[in-house]
Amino acid sequence: MKIQLFIGIILSTLSFVGCEQQSDDVMTKTSKDLNTMVIKHGTSFGMCLGPCKRELTLMGDEASFTIYFNSGRGSQGGDPQTYKEKLTTDYMNELVKSVDIEQFKNLKEVIGCPDCADGGAEWVEITMNDSRHKVTFEHGQDVKEIAPLLKVLREKRVYFENKYVKY
Known part of the structure; x- marks a missing residue:
């Protein structure tokens, strides 16, 4: 009985230490990955009045998050407005898990017909070290190769x- 109790205490202690180590590894990976890359996501509508281009x-x-205003027929009007916030650790972890950089780099730069018939365009751009790749596609379109990343960025x-754009 005493041996079983002793073994139970040792296993419990090791499992807590293991969990703590795993958490530290995730944080290190998250900080490292997000400090070596810039991720941009945005939308734009060519024939639009008001806040027609938004970039995260x-x-x-x-x-x-920057909002650009059009004054009609695609001409820029007014100063862009930028809002900044710190990212939570949970969001940063989710973001890092959602990025498959190799899959992203293999996508064409233009998918479909972005902003045709004023349907709007959406894009994702990732810059890492000296490498930059941007993919532009129809607003709201699902791009299966980067679906997890799009979900996180769109949210x-x-x-x-919802917090800053006033119509």
């Missing part, structure tokens, strides 16, 4: 839109 930029532990963009 994720770098390190910060998100910035954050919609969060900022």
Whole structure:
């Protein structure tokens, strides 16, 4: 009985230490990955009045969201407005898990017909070290190769839109 109790205590202690180590590894990977890359996601509509272009930029532990205004027929009007917030650790972990950089790099730069018939365009751009790749596609389109990344980016963009865009 005493041996079983002793073994149970040792196994419990080792499992806590193992969990703590795994958590530290995830944090190190997250910080390292997000400090070496910049991820941008945005939308734009060519024939639009008001806040027609929106861009989310994720770098390190910060998100910035910029709104650009059109005054008609595609001409820029007014100063862009930028809002910044710190990213949560949970969001950063989810973001890092959702990025498959090799799969992303293999995508064509243009998919479908972005902003045709004023349907809008959406894009994702990842810069890592000296490498930059941007993929532009029809607004709201699902791109299966980067579906997890798009889900995470769209949720954050919609969060900022709901908080800061006034129609």
